[in-house]
Amino acid sequence: MTQPNQDNWQNKVKSNTLKMAYWTGAWLMTLALATFGPVFLWQQPTISHAATIVNLLVGIGMLVANHKHLQVQDELQQKIQLEAMALTLGVVVIVSMAYATIQGDQLLNVKDTLSNLMFIIGITYLIGVFMGRRKYQ
Amino acid sequence: MKNRLKVLRAERDWTQGDLANALEVSRQTVNAIETGKFDPSLPLAFKAARLFNLKIEDIFSDEN
Known part of the structure; x- marks a missing residue:
């Protein structure tokens, strides 16, 4: 063919x-x-x-x-990417707010907030793509 | 949404890879459509219909 x-x-x-x-x-x-x-x-x-x-x-x-x-x-790959990005955005908002609360209350001395967030973004996105690929396998 | 892609593909002795290449999508996408895990967009459904020389409703049908 x-x-x-x-x-x-x-x-x-x-x-x-x-x-x-x-x-x-x-x-x-x-x-x-x-x-x-x-x-x-x-x-x-x-x-x-x-x-x-x-x-x-x-x-x-x-x-x-x-x-x-x-x-x-293709459209399925785009959907997988979109779902992974949505998951990442949600997680980043939640974690950012938690960081802000922790720093505001001085519960913990959290340093390198930005690099920690970058790490969380990367890991969450990877997990999101992996989950998407598994879901539509 | 149900579809007859697997049957139509088998009738022509095509692999999922062949069909994926013809539709310009990944093999995973063809598999997901065949197994009903993913419903294709209207443009992709039209493309499949053109490829098999059939009407969309001859390939895809409502689950109900």
Whole structure:
């Protein structure tokens, strides 16, 4: 059985996934440079500002790549991603409020709130995608 | 929603992968539709109908 577009779609998915991976890698590298550069590589604030701007610009590229990656997915994959994002958003709102309460009441001395939240976002999203894939298997 | 995708596919001796390629979706999506875990959108249902040269209602039907 041969269909004219059968390879096109798969190639497009593969290509967009790879592009997203490259942009994500580039964003991580520029983030590391902007974070650790002032500590290990340079002292001038101008270079730090430039590194931050580069990081933001690459971040925009990563967002565009992620958007294109999602657009080329089929409708079930998009649904799985949407459900994972909804779960992540819900968890982040709940956890953020809990963090705020803890810090406001000074019940615990919670440091690095932002990096903890990033970790929770990543883990929740991964669990959401995994659950979605299992659900529609 | 019930559907006859599995039967129609088997009649043509196509694998789920073949059908997925023809519909430009993943194999998981074809499997989820066949097992009734996922209802396709109208454009995808039309695409399947065109592929099998049938009407949508010949492939998909209401559960009730």
